[in-house]
Amino acid sequence: MALSRSEQMSRIRGKDTSPERILRSALWRAGLRFRLQARTPHGRPDVVFPKARVAVFIDGCFWHGCPEHYVRPRTRNEFWSSKLLENVERDRRQTLQLEAEGWRVCRFWEHQIFETLPEAVDTVREALQQERWIPPNSWRVVQVDALPGEGDMEQRWLEELRVSLPRHALVARRSTKKWKRTREHPRSSV
Ligand SMILES: [Zn+2]
Secondary structure: OOOOHHHHHHHHHOOOOOHHHHHHHHHHHOOOOOEOOOOEOOEOOOEEEOOOOEEEEEEOOOOOOOOOOOOOOOOOHHHHHHHHHHHHHHHHHHHHHHHHOOOEEEEEEHHHHHHOHHHHHHHHHHHHHOOOOOOOOOEEEEEEEEOOOOOOEEEEEEEEOOOOOOOEEEEEEOOOOOOOOOOOOOOOOO
16 A cells, blocks of 8 residues: 555654544545544534534543443542543533534544444444434443452443433453454554
């Protein structure tokens, strides 16, 4: 694949592996044309299709409470809990406000870009093409409590991003799972 000069430069600088960049090039290769750094009435998504009013956000697994990859910090639990809840509430507000104004909002986890990129591209394409597109469910960790005396077990509380369902509780071992990078992204190929 021929690389533009700026792509070559960014490979040299090692910036080619950000999930935003990976998604943008995949969308571009799929023939979907978007605007970069475009504003919407509610925030600045990672990818924007202004005419179709489709906004795409990539949410970091740690900061936005991914059910598979959020890792409970060992210290300052209250600080991190309120940070997490704050982020999820901001995501929710932004998503619901955009959707109320007729936008279709795709939110991907960082790990989905690395693990299942073609599905993410399909989701964006469907959002662009289907008038009555229904976004996939998006459960988010909003609080995690260590269970004292239970080793590394913890209780996680999850909320759905859009639907006001009751919080859902889950007991599990403290996660330290990382996603797999299934695609090769050489840091410097030139
Ligand atoms: Zn994740």
